[in-house]
Amino acid sequence: MPKRQTVFTCGQCGHRESKWLGRCPECGAWDSLVEEALPTRTGGRSRPGAHRAGRLSGDGAGGGAARAVALSDVVSSSEERYSSGIDELDRVLGGGIVPGSVVLVGGEPGIGKSTLLLQALDRVGRDRSVLLVCGEESAAQIRMRAERVCASPGAIRVLPETEVDAVLEALENERPELLVVDSVQTLYSDALSSAPGTVSQVREATGRFLRFAKETGTAVFLVGHVTKDGAIAGPRVLEHMVDTVLQFEGDRNRFFRVLRAAKNRFGSTNEIGVFEMSESGLTGVGDPSRLFLPEKAPGIGAAIHVAVEGSRCYLVEVQALVNKTELALPRRVATGFDRNRLAMIIAVLQRHAGVPLSSSDIFANIAGGIRVEEPAADLAVALAIASAERNVPLPPQTAVFGEISLTGEVRSSSQPERRFAEAAKLGFAAVVTGSGDARRIGKSVPSVTGVADIRSAVAHVLGRARRRPAVTAGESDDGGV
Ligand SMILES: Nc1ncnc2c1ncn2[C@@H]1O[C@H](COP(=O)(O)OP(=O)(O)OP(=O)(O)O)[C@@H](O)[C@H]1O
Ligand SMILES: [Mg+2]
Structure with missing residues (x-):
């Protein structure tokens, strides 16, 4: 097979050279030149894109000049x-x-x-x-x-x-x-x-x-x-x-x-x-919650999040560990979700819910090794951290979901009805979420509590006093629905 001609193209600026160079002479980027084969001009017109014309009704993509076609003439696949x-x-x-x-x-x-x-x-x-x-x-x-x-x-x-x-x-x-x-x-x-x-x-x-x-x-x-x-x-x-x-x-x-x-x-x-x-x-696996939920009731520093991804709804456990540290820069480690999101949630918890976290190492983890990307997981992360800091567990059989804004508000999430239904299906007695979502309650869950902001969420779920035994759900004074 004859050797095809090649050229070295800079991945940053598109500059071309006939030989490899460590640094692009045009934009100065290091190690950005990549070898590419020049297209052969012989052997018909097999450019990428020619296939589109090839799928035209009644007409092939023969040789000659390229021509545009009406979208209505293209056969849909x-x-x-x-x-x-x-x-x-x-x-x-x-x-x-x-x-x-x-x-x-x-x-x-x-x-x-x-x-x-x-x-x-x-x-x-x-x-x-x-x-x-x-x-x-x-x-x-x-x-x-x-x-x-x-x-x-x-x-x-x-x-x-x-x-x-x-x-x-x-x-x-x-x-x-x-x-x-x-x-x-x-x-x-x-x-x-x-x-x-x-x-x-x-x-x-x-x-x-x-x-x-x-x-x-x-x-x-x-x-x-x-x-x-x-x-x-x-x-x-x-x-x-x-x-x-x-x-x-x-x-x-x-x-x-x-x-x-x-x-x-x-x-x-x-x-x-x-x-x-x-x-x-x-x-x-048709029912992922089975894989991600813990076998026994979550303890201190754990919260159950009701997640929705596409057409799937499942429950996962969010875990947090809060440890006092002497380090000037405390460690903040997120496994299974975005690290920047963790930093934001910690800042909101400190500023709007009065949870003191500035001199603590904080580790947060989505159990089971799954990654959760939706912002609706914010509330579970925040409550797991608050629970770990206060040494108080969340009430048993409680699931949560809700996005937290920088102002401390707990916002609505997508498809709340499906989340309520999934929590109910798995035997959860209570769901804590944003007030907006709580208004759209399905009949399936016995107790849905809407919280306006993160301060009310922490107060409702963990009680107002520091380091006291767990409180029961339903003693909210924050607009429970
Ligand atoms: N006999 C076995 N029983 C159970 N699991 C097995 C068995 N053999 C292999 N596996 C699983 O299959 C995995 C390897 O799968 P596979 O070769 O498809 O991975 P891969 O993504 O193609 O990896 P690579 O990138 O190395 O090609 C192993 O890590 C193991 O989890
Ligand atoms: Mg392989």
Whole structure:
């Protein structure tokens, strides 16, 4: 194969050089030059984007000058989605696999990316042609995993190849409907001199698969490695190129995993998929609260948050530890939610609820290793911290949710009715939330208390006196509903 011409482009300013330089002569950025293959002018017009015209009714995207088309002439592919056979994956994808889409699946080593996609290949392979490009593991290793997690592994075709041109050539004959590339970091193009896994190689490989997907209608799943080291290309480099970015996360030492969409051109990014990892592979979890709630009643420094993510509603335990410290700069550690949000909540608790925290180390944690992103978790974090500081537990069977503003107000959250219903379903006797949400009470929960601000919330849940035994719910003087 003839060598393609390459150029080194600055990732910061777009300046081009014919050879690699440590520093961009244009903008002065260090180590920003990335090798790129120049597009070949021969062999037809296979630019990215040509596929759009290729899906026109009645007309192909033949040679000649590019021309614009009316949107009404473009054939919509919204009806073409098909199921991956895994409900949790379908949910996160926005309702199934879209033909011609490129999905990047990122996640820590060993989290289960290969397992999940192998299971999807197994299910889809029952009535469609599927293919796995394995650069990372040998076909024998994949067979071992398939015997463990697949019901009918025979339908999965495997291509152990890492040179992009060779892979694409093989794909011309195979023409699968679903293609999994595991992983994109192992692929390389002969046209580039850099090593596999470098930014330029990963970008080139992704670009080629993107073109292939759009031209053939094959859905492509690319496995991408997450690395903290900027020298090796992680999925971030590719996020703009692909249609959907899925993140597979969770604590490797535990058995459950959460799949989220960081970007999705074909669906919401609020949805999460929850899986349990076992010897027979990943199984979807329909009722995540079961995994995240503690077995016994939460003690001092714990609060139960009612979370909503997309179409899922579940309860999680928020834990806090408050310890006096001699350090001039006390430690503030958040696990499972945003650190800046923790700093804000601590400041609001001090300023508006009079909880003295300035000389204490504070650790806050979402139990179970799950990450909660919604601001509605503020109230649970605040009450867990206040409980830890006062050494008083929250009343038993009480769940909370609500966003806290900088003025100390407890604000409304999305879908309060669903949260009330979920808390009731799991046997919680009381819910504490913002006054606005409490007015929209469902009949399902025996006691819903609305609090206007964080001071009332702390007073209602923990009582007014410092370090006294737990109070019972319902003695509120703050406008309980
Ligand atoms: N026999 C087994 N029983 C239970 N769980 C297993 C078994 N074998 C593997 N696993 C689980 O599968 C995980 C590995 O899954 P997988 O290879 O799909 O991860 P990955 O995300 O593709 O990792 P990598 O980035 O290294 O390719 C292990 O961390 C373990 O949790
Ligand atoms: Mg893997």
